[in-house]
Amino acid sequence: MNQGLLDELASTVGWQRLLVDPDRLIAYGYDATMGYRGDPRAVLFAETEAHVVAAVQVAAAFGAPCIARGGATSLAASAVPPSGSLVIDTNRMRKIRSFEVDRRTAWVDPGVVTATFRSYAARHGLLYAPDPSSEAAATIGGNVATNAGGPLGFKYGVTRDAVIGLRVVTPQHGAVVLERGRDDIAIDLLIGSEGTLGIVTGVRLQLRPLPLSRAVRAAAFSDGPSALNAVVKIIEEGINPAKLEFLDDVTIESLERSRAWGFPREAGGLLLAELDGEESEVRASARHLDAVLRSDGAGLEGVDAARAERWWDARRGITASLAQIRPAKIGEDICVPRGQLASTFAEIKRLALEAEVIVAIFGHAADGTLHPNLLYDPGNPAEQARAISLLSAVADAGLRAGGVLSGEHGLGRVKRPFVGRSYDAATLAAMRRIKDAFDPAGVLNPGSMWPD
């Protein structure tokens, strides 16, 4: 990116909204993915859609790379800026523009923090369902760009299922407003496109009534596959849990080392389940769930409300707690058919043993998502190299099981090298034509997601 671009952009947005100091830019070279660093040329702190339009237009005119940035919680390195790029930071666009309790809808800016919006909705008796564990820092714009999910995804859907309208800026079309029912294809292409097709400047969301009642269960199993087989059975039995999370022994150990949460350290696998709905419905489902878990040999505990909150807090903190085992990690998030969860888990643990890498596996098991985290010490280059090569084998294990490369974190720079293994040449060519239709000069987040 050259000085001419910056001068032109500054003439519209003002220098006070641009950061060009190389020392301060270092902080914008990272997202939450370990082992990836970018080297941006400038950051624009966008406050309005017009600022985003100006930035995208100038970047396209100069053929310079640009990248949207929300909470920078990506675990796929999708928010790591390309070298010399313009970062379009949307965190100052954080207004809830409208909130209609009667219609259960809202229009929000892209920089609204997910947890802030979920709490706001709850105070009005409504549920905004997408609940990524990063909700305290992630933004609604970033959630749309990655189609974020969370523990509630199995019952209530992921971000895609909550979006009923978008405002978006693309190099080809400028600012456009899209509505469900009229522009479904464009909306569905943009959701999950990791900022490579357009920059989200507004999101219209569908909310639901808050469930009236809930119950939490924790079930400890002797090993991971037994816990994952129980997940299949629970769903086959017709139980519809709001949350059904799996934690393996390494994950439990890392959590307990970080704080005495009270998880059963001797368990090989743990299921945390939450049921919600009308009180009588929850009571009946809890009885049914207890029976299924007992018949599967689980050590079972009902969890009172206070302990449940602590454990969901612990669940949200797993990523940080893994540092108790090794200082660094590579996070995978394959998603496989539920029936393949147990065998895929066993296969990954076998590969890890062979590679001499410790792998912690947890995930929103009901929807087939597993997060194998490959742990390593950056001070031990041989171990780091083994973890990096194991990443590829884990991706293949997921694909062999009939799954996909990403259940929720997206492809980004981490899984881009494997995209060619998922799609045939004709599909990739069709996808490339879609990218060209939105961003013919290829300025939006190059080097992420799309293979060459």
Ligand SMILES: Cc1cc2nc3c(=O)[nH]c(=O)nc-3n(C[C@H](O)[C@H](O)[C@H](O)COP(=O)(O)OP(=O)(O)OC[C@H]3O[C@@H](n4cnc5c(N)ncnc54)[C@H](O)[C@@H]3O)c2cc1C
């Ligand atoms: C501890 C932890 C737990 C996590 N748990 C979950 C989980 O449960 N479920 C889940 O799905 N993910 C999870 N993630 C991953 C991450 O939080 C999600 O991908 C989240 O949606 C990213 O939002 P963000 O605002 O941080 O986006 P960023 O990290 O800033 O950006 C992510 C991508 O979105 C693009 N982007 C950002 N804003 C915009 C915009 N306005 N318009 C267009 N593109 C944009 C960026 O260019 C980038 O490609 C977790 C991450 C961490 C660190």
